[in-house]
Amino acid sequence: MKRLWQRLAAGSMLAALSSPATAQTQGLAASVFRSSEVITFSVLIGVISAAMISAIWLIRQRGNIEGENRELNAALADANQRISRFQALIADKNRRIVVWDGLSDKPEFLGHLPAETGVPQDDREFLAFGRWVKAMSALDLEKAIERLRSQAQSFDLIIETHRNEILEAQGRVSGGRAFVRFVALNNMRAELAELKLERDRLQASLTSFHTLLDATDLPVWLRGPDGAITWVNEAYSYAVEASNPAEAIKEGKELLATIAREKIRAISTYDVPFRDKVSTVVRGNRTFFDVVDTRSVSGSAGMAANISAVEAVREELNRTLKSHAETLDHLATPVAIFDGAQRLQFYNQAFQALWALDMGFLERKPGNGEILDRLRAGGKLPEQLNWKQWKDNALAVYQAIDTQSDLWHLPNGQTLRVFATARPQGGATWVFENLTEKVDLETRYNTLVQVQGETIDHLSEGVAVFGPDGRIKLSNPAFRALWGISEPQAQPGTHIRAIEQACAVSYDQQDGWKRFAHLITxxxxxxxxxxxxxxxxxxxxxxxxxxPLPNAQTMLTFVNITDSVRVERALTEKNEALRKADSLKNDFVQHVSYELRSPLTNIIGFADLLKTPTFGSLNERQAEYVDHISTSSSLLLTIVNDILDLATVDAGIVELDLSEINLTDFLDEVSNQMADRLQESAVTLRIEAPDMLGSFVADHQRLKQIFIKLLTNAANFAPDGSRIGLKCQREGLDFVFTVTDNGVGIPQEILETVFNRFESHGSRGGAGLGLSIVESFVSLHHGSVSIRSREGEGTEVTCRIPSAELPKVAAAE
Incomplete structure (x- = not known):
């Protein structure tokens, strides 16, 4: 129909194209008729032409369709005839075909197989190959079908049913379909298939056997009738230093030497294989092999087992036995070994020395009973009431299973522990352990234990020993007296819980005996x-x-320290009272000092105002009084300031204000400040210092106070009109200065107390705080002060102060 409509459309187009030609032929007539009539007439003629052409085309198409239908009917009849022939062919009971369309899981089954093959007739059971095909054949068939359907890989297999019937399975792919044909073979083909299966089984067995031999570490080889190597395993190629078995066969590398091979060829027969130990060199090392070589019609086969380790063990065993004998011979314990016939086979020197037996007698290997008789005759064995019975009991070890032991108390005072053990290969081993020293030690130990027990019982300390199970082992009377318990309450074997309850009357806190119990158990x-x-x-x-004691035991000791603790508590209370008194003193000094500074400042201020002419003139006596008031007030203010400085140092709240000091300028500042004071005492100051002392890091104010105190103290003790000295120098980073005077000096008995507070010496000594402040400030700078003085020669004070480090200040971002 589609083609019909295409032809009708083509006819319409031809009619439309022919209408302009017709209009030209009638050009003359167009001039006679009107234009509208001409157009109508042209359209009418075109429609009639198209209808005629379409009718003609339809008639021709109908004829073509009838011809095609006749051809299709003929082809369908031929196809039905071929299908009938194929179905008749497939209907043969000797084959069956399974068809899968694409990846569809539902197959189509055609044909049948004979029932005697054991093949199920039901289609669903047919595909369960494991039910009617042997395991190996079923596994190969399933894998082949999987590859056929997924990878279009054809296959040809011979499968065997559980009834030992042979089938041929062929897999092919055609037209997007997978076909598997199962054919029951006839007699000849079945025999051929059976032979093929047998060949495959033999080939698989041979391959497995070769794989097994390759996996072992025993060299194995096969030889042909001519004696040439035809196959070797991996161990053989490794032994002959070949990279693989093929190389060893190709190069004909031999494991055994020529002499060994000739010996094998001469001895080996078809009935009796060659078996012997052969020595050869493997990879540069001498190796021993246990070789087995068998001969057959097709050649020979051999195997070599490496017994080098066994030979080494055998040699080591011989060396061990020899070393064992030598070791026993050097032992201090007597040992004698008898064989199954109860004759002496071995004895060491200690055995011969213990019993003092003749060497000739021992070398002829006497019997065990004979040795006992000789020892009894020599009076070396314990006396027995029934000697025969005692001897029979001693020799019963040869039939005993367990080791027998006995104590022999010899007439010479020795004590022996005798061990007699039957040997697995027959005979017995006798070991004589000398217990003489052990018995003596046990006696001494028991005596020592008794002495220790008496010692512990008479100790003033309470002692108790507990076992790991928490039960008391021993306790002394002091322990029971301290805790107020009786001896039955602390008898050995009593658990620590019971002792805890007994001691609860004296002490029942939770962390007492419970803690002891935890530590002990x-x-x-x-x-x-x-x-x-x-x-x-x-x-x-x-x-x-x-x-803690050995053997997991624990000892508790208790010492009565009541008196010492009471004394200690009394001393502690006294020390606390002294500390509080010192604290009260410091508080008092600080309070009084602060309270005195304000009125002293007022007095000094008013005294200075009275000296000013602005407030009026003073007579000579009044001026003298005002000077005394000003001098005494200044001295008192200095003392108060010194007391405050010492109080702050004692309190530990003094912090140094460190800065970099130019020492030359600093000495000028000190000398200027001391000028008036030196002038009052009619004393001159001599300064000895290098031109360039450099800079020094310290607390400027505290350092100046040190200098002022030392110079003032020197001026106080120097005679009028004399000279005091100040010597300064640098020693590395340290600043060292010395103040000297030629005063009366300090006596030796007083020199050790000059740095004590309120220690004043001489008529002009002051309050006795100057050197104390100097020592405190020098110590704050981590320095040292030393003083030397002799009566009538003067005094020398030396200070050494190390340079400090300026505190680091983080730079602002």
């Missing part, structure tokens, strides 16, 4: 000791110690 790997003090209700104060 804990399972910690490292047991630690513990010490402390307990105060009982009875007023006793005990110093206790928990001490």
């Amino acid at each position: 804990s399972f910690d790997d490292e047991r630690s000791s513990c010490q402390g003090i307990l105060e009982l209700r009875t007023g006793l104060i005990l110093d206790f110690a928990v001490i």
